[in-house]
Amino acid sequence: MAVNQSQLGQMFEQVLRLSKVDATQSVAILKSHYSDARTVQAATDAALRLGAKVYCVELPAFNHPTAMGNDMTAYCGDTALTGNIAAQRALEAADLIVDTMMLLHSPEQEQILKTGTRILLAVEPPEVLARMLPTEEDKSRVLAAAAVLEKARMMTVKSQAGSDFRAPLGQYPTVTEYGYADEPGRWDHWPSGFLFTWPNEDQAEGVLVLEVGDILLPFKSYARERITLEIEKGFVTKIHGGFEAEYLRDYMSYFNDPEVYGISHIGWGLQPRAQWTAMGLHDKNDGMCMDARAFYGNFLFSTGPNTEVGGKRKTPCHMDIALRRCDIKVDDLLVVAEGEVVAPEASRAR
């Protein structure tokens, strides 16, 4: 199906209104040549209709010679903004940036947010944006879960497949994603609906077993056989399995950087309109597959960079891996039982 331009504009008006855009605000539309022109136009028209002062910052695309694939999360850290101080100043001048080219996981994004500028990432296809149009109910559910996670000192994950993972917490903040940037200095991503934090440096340990059907990003593949990851002192030390384990091992070793094996953000999905099946209906180049990151009751873990929260690991290789049917405990509270959100009650959607 296809969203028409009028609908897309109305949706952007709703999301920018939730993001506190009004006649007192300036909105920068950040783009590059690969941005979705429909998204750029809709964001521009919506911001103008809300009375904001709107401008566009277009950056020549940046390609690192070792980057592979078109998924913008596959190569993190350096972006088209890296080193472009003039453009960064132009962006820091805005109250809100609609990012249609992807600054996520870059130091520049953190520098811009520190000035109080808000950033809303929107790089998924318009039809995916439409299916997961953010609501204030999404926000309240995600914040209810965050109230539990931000106090926690331990996250444990178990599954029938054999996962048995422990991550001491407290060194890093909890990050929420509910789809709109409504607070000064906030980054958010439309579409989303999940939350995460990072394990204390060098302390995550145990085993994570990817069962058939679990999702590997940016490969955009469903595991067809089990992959077993051994984690010691915060790093993946062994990757067992068949062809897919070999593929993952080969891909990660390609970066020739021991930091790629560090455990990065860990959390769970709270978006009931995100679907585990959606990735199978899209091409690999259709955005970054937020359905996989946000589907209700997933355990989302990742490897690689933790610069987003002031960590020392700046590595370009970022894997986001979504597991189904896990039991996730935050301290002694079971928040997800076999892939079903069970607590806190205020975070449940059904």
Ligand SMILES: O=c1ccc(O)c[nH]1
């Ligand atoms: O929304 C996102 C997207 C990618 C990622 O790694 C984190 N959050």
Ligand SMILES: [Fe+2]
């Ligand atoms: Fe990630």
